[in-house]
Amino acid sequence: MSTVEERIANAPLPTARTLRQRRSIPVQLVRFASINLRMMRMIRRGHSAAPH
Amino acid sequence: MTRVVVLGAGVSGHTAALHLRRMLGKEHEVLVVSPNSQWNWIPSNIWVGVGRMGVKDVTFPLAPVYRRKGITYVQAKAVAIRPEGTAEDPHPSVDVVHTSPEAGGKTERLTYDYLVNATGPKLSFEATPGLGPTGHSLSVCTAGHAVEASEALQQAIAKMRAGERQRLVVGMGHGTCTCEGAAFEYVFNVEHELRAAGVRDLADLVYLTNEYELGDFGVGGMVFQQRGFQTSSQTWTESLFRERGVRAILRAHVERVEPGKLFYETLDGAHESLEFDFAMLLPPFKGADMQAYDRAGGDITSQLFAPSGFLKVDADYTPKAYDEWRASDWPSTYQSPAYPHIFGVGIAFAPPHQISVPRKSPSGTVITPSPPRTGMPSGVMGREVARSITDMIRSGSVQPTHHASMADMGAACVASAGTGLRHGSAAAMTMYPIVPDHQRFPQSGRSLKDTYGEIGLAGHWVKHLLHYLFIYKAKAKPGWYLIPE
Numbered sequence: 001m002s003t004v005e006e007r008i009a010n011a012p013l014p015t016a017r018t019l020r021q022r023r024s025i026p027v028q029l030v031r032f033a034s035i036n037l038r039m040m041r042m043i044r045r046g047h048s049a050a051p052h
Numbered sequence: 053m054t055r056v057v058v059l060g061a062g063v064s065g066h067t068a069a070l071h072l073r074r075m076l077g078k079e080h081e082v083l084v085v086s087p088n089s090q091w092n093w094i095p096s097n098i099w100v101g102v103g104r105m106g107v108k109d110v111t112f113p114l115a116p117v118y119r120r121k122g123i124t125y126v127q128a129k130a131v132a133i134r135p136e137g138t139a140e141d142p143h144p145s146v147d148v149v150h151t152s153p154e155a156g157g158k159t160e161r162l163t164y165d166y167l168v169n170a171t172g173p174k175l176s177f178e179a180t181p182g183l184g185p186t187g188h189s190l191s192v193c194t195a196g197h198a199v200e201a202s203e204a205l206q207q208a209i210a211k212m213r214a215g216e217r218q219r220l221v222v223g224m225g226h227g228t229c230t231c232e233g234a235a236f237e238y239v240f241n242v243e244h245e246l247r248a249a250g251v252r253d254l255a256d257l258v259y260l261t262n263e264y265e266l267g268d269f270g271v272g273g274m275v276f277q278q279r280g281f282q283t284s285s286q287t288w289t290e291s292l293f294r295e296r297g298v299r300a301i302l303r304a305h306v307e308r309v310e311p312g313k314l315f316y317e318t319l320d321g322a323h324e325s326l327e328f329d330f331a332m333l334l335p336p337f338k339g340a341d342m343q344a345y346d347r348a349g350g351d352i353t354s355q356l357f358a359p360s361g362f363l364k365v366d367a368d369y370t371p372k373a374y375d376e377w378r379a380s381d382w383p384s385t386y387q388s389p390a391y392p393h394i395f396g397v398g399i400a401f402a403p404p405h406q407i408s409v410p411r412k413s414p415s416g417t418v419i420t421p422s423p424p425r426t427g428m429p430s431g432v433m434g435r436e437v438a439r440s441i442t443d444m445i446r447s448g449s450v451q452p453t454h455h456a457s458m459a460d461m462g463a464a465c466v467a468s469a470g471t472g473l474r475h476g477s478a479a480a481m482t483m484y485p486i487v488p489d490h491q492r493f494p495q496s497g498r499s500l501k502d503t504y505g506e507i508g509l510a511g512h513w514v515k516h517l518l519h520y521l522f523i524y525k526a527k528a529k530p531g532w533y534l535i536p537e
Contacts, residue, residue, distance in 0.1 A: 004266065004300050011290035022477065022508035031510035035480050039514075042462035042482050042502050043536045 054080045054445050057146060057164035059130045059340075061086035061114055062094075063427060064398025065170030067434035067537060070528055073123050075442040082122075083162065087129040087151040089113055091526055092195050095427065096519050098234065100198035101332070102205060102241045104471045107195045112527060121528050127152040128160065130171065130340070133356065135391040136347035137163075144393065166441050169363045169396045170434060173337030176226075180335070182309035183225040189309050189331040192238055201332050205242060208330045212251035218329040220246075221314065223260035225333035227305030230422035232261060232269050235334055236289075236479075237467035242332075243296050244470030244477070252297075258326070259293070260301040260316070260333070262419050264411060266290050269465070270421035272408045274483055275496035276505050282496075285481070288505055292469070292479065301326070303411075305419045306333060321414040337399060337422065339363070355390050363388060363396030367404040377405055379459035379489035385452035386437050392450040395437045398430035407487055428463045429486060431537030432456045459487040462502055466515040469507070478511030 002010075014022070021027045056076070058069045061084050072082045090111040099105040118125040128148035137143045143163040150158040175193050177184030184191055190204055191197040208218045222239040224232065239259045246252045267273050267285030274285040293300055303319035314333075315325045339361025344353045358364055367383040381404040388394040396402070407423045425433075433456050440452035462484035469477040482504050488497025496503070525535040 004302050007266075007286075008290050008293045008300060011287060011294040013291065013294055023475070025474070025509075028508055028510040028513070031506065031508055032513050035482075035506070035510055035514050038482050038502070038504060039464050040536075042464065042484050045462060045484065045502065 054165045055163065056080065056082050056166040056168065056441060057162060058082065058084045058168040058170060059086075059146065060170035060172050060398070060400065061088065061091060062170060062172045062398060062430070064172075064400070064430040064434040065168065066091060066526060067431045068168050068170060068397060068438045069118075069123055070121065070532070071435050071438035072441065073121050074533060075438065076445065078122065080445065081124060083124040083126065083164075084114075084118060085126045085128050085130055085146065085148055085162070086114065087127065089115065089127055089152065090195075091117075093519060093523050093526070094193070095515075097192045097195055097198040098237050098241055098468060099471060100195055101192040101201040101238060102245045102471070103202040107199060111195050112523070117526075117528055126150070126160075126162065130342055132343045132345060133167065133394070134161075134345050134347075135356070135394060139347060139349070142347065144391075165393065166444070167394045168434075168437060168441070169394065169400045170398050171340035171342070171400045173399045174340050174361065175335045176338040177335045180226050180306050180308060183306065183333060184335060187309055188311050189225065189314070189333045191334065192234070192332060193334065204330055205245065209246065209249045209251055211329070212246075212254040213249070215254070217254050217256065219256040219258065219327060220330040221258045221260055221326060221328040222332045223258075223301075223334070224262045224304075225306045225309070226336040227262045227317075227417055227419035228422050229262055229334050229336045230270050230424050231334055231426065232263055232421055233424065233465050233467055235259070235261065235332075236269070237469070238332055239298060240292070240296060240467070240469035240479075241471070243298060256299070257297070258299045258301060260304050260306070260326070262304060262421055264303055264319070264409065266293060266300055266302065268408055268421060270406075270408055270424045271483065271486060272488060272497070274481070274498065274503050274505070275500065276503060277500040278504075282500070285505060292507065303419055305413070305417050309333070317413055317415070317417055317419075319411055319413050319419050339400060339402070356388060356394070358402035360402060362402035363394070363400055364390070365396045365401045367402065369402070369404055372405070374409055379457075379485070379487050379491065381405065382457050382459045382487050384455035384457035384460070385440060386433055386456070387440075387452050395441070397433040397437050399425055401425070401433075423487075425458065427465075428537060429456075429458055429461055432461055435537055457487075459485050459489050461486055466511050466518065468512055468515045470512070473513070473516070474509070476512030477507060477509060478515050479505060479507050480511035480514055481505040
């Protein structure tokens with residue numbers, strides 16, 4: 001079993017393009033809408049919870 | 053007239069009180085007992101802890117809100133519940149000790165028809181010798197603690213600017229801590245501040261945790277479906293640690309903290325130590341120190357409360373092996389089985405067991421995150437219990453009508469990883485359900501469609517939006533109830 005140091009050292013590293021996209025205003029505006037839609041769907045689904 | 057007493061004015065209690073007031077007629081009284089005069093949006097304490105927000109940005113006084121909404125407010129700490137009343141008065145009651153500057157220390161007995169225990173956690177710094185602001189480490193659990201952490205961080209940054217290397221340790225101060233997400237969030241905010249100050253290369257930043265693996269977050273980790281692959285929150289989190297150059301120490305129980313040095317035991321039984329210049333370590337949580345008495349004055353605390361001090365509710369508390377844990381063990385109405393007019397919500401209810409796999413070191417030390425039940429789930433519980441109580445008052449029934457099991461409820465966790473509307477970042481995660489249900493979702497225990505994580509500036513905007521929305525909602529401004537919990 002690898003240690004946490006080894007796992008972190010071998011973890012996927014984001015590419016320069018991914019890092020740019022994480023900061024790109026147009027891309028992030030789309031992601032912002034997407035995250036909010038996901039949260040709203042989860043709220044609708046989970047917050048009207050029926051007994052299991 | 054019916055009187056509903058809510059103990060605690062955190063996310064759960066405050067939400068319950070506002071909804072009760074909205075739904076119940078004026079002939080009924082809603083009374084809130086809270087030792088704190090201020091409401092605190094605790095998730096934003098992270099930003100106070102790095103100096104990006106002040107105390108006033110994350111708190112506001114409760115009294116004016118309650119006065120405007122017609123909620124009776126008593127600034128006091130509940131110390132005992134008498135669900136059968138006393139020999140003199142059979143009406144159920146709560147003993148409180150006032151904490152306001154005017155009436156501090158005065159005791160009072162408040163009667164109730166329905167009681168909502170939303171007392172939140174007792175920050176149990178004493179569980180680890182030397183832990184906490186009165187010891188040798190820092191905290192961001194309260195806005196005041198976060199200010200102290202921010203000041204200490206600025207001192208560390210000043211030393212680095214003078215060329216002195218510093219080791220900053222952020223994480224969990226005990227093997228049974230919860231809220232790993234908060235420590236995760238704080239360590240990446242600190243990392244962001246160090247970079248912004250131009251001293252990152254002089255800092256050894258360490259995340260020390262009781263999690264078995266990174267990305268556990270006290271919920272046993274998550275499986276995400278992204279770009280045609282299933283990936284784990286472990287790989288996802290490790291990637292962020294690699295990108296930001298943060299070291300991690302896992303499976304650790306902090307045994308004691310001395311000035312500049314902490315000692316910890318790991319799951320394999322090793323005893324290690326780590327020197328530090330700055331340490332923000334969260335405490336484990338306990339239930340509020342409350343006693344319970346029957347009509348004759350006999351102690352029935354163990355009937356109402358678990359040994360941890362959390363209120364026993366409609367969960368299955370039968371001790372079971374991990375393989376036998378079921379989603380249905382988790383409570384859904386939060387009603388006390390002993391006294392149907394008492395409910396426990398938010399952190400105050402006793403969970404049936406952990407969510408993460410339970411583990412002990414060879415010497416028997418439990419090193420497993422406790423289940424998180426803060427934020428979104430706390431608010432939902434408060435609202436659903438308010439709905440049940442409203443229906444019970446109207447119908448005269450003792451049967452709750454609304455359910456909010458954490459095994460049927462989703463949650464969003466937005467962990468800021470740096471501030472700034474153009475340069476900030478955050479790890480935004482959603483999961484459904486919070487408690488994995490392997491019967492419904494055999495693959496990973498959760499819906500792959502609704503369990504998701506991503507990193508980017510958008511998450512930071514979401515976190516900002518939630519900050520302003522929830523403070524608006526907590527202030528009960530027009531339309532507050534349209535904002536979901």
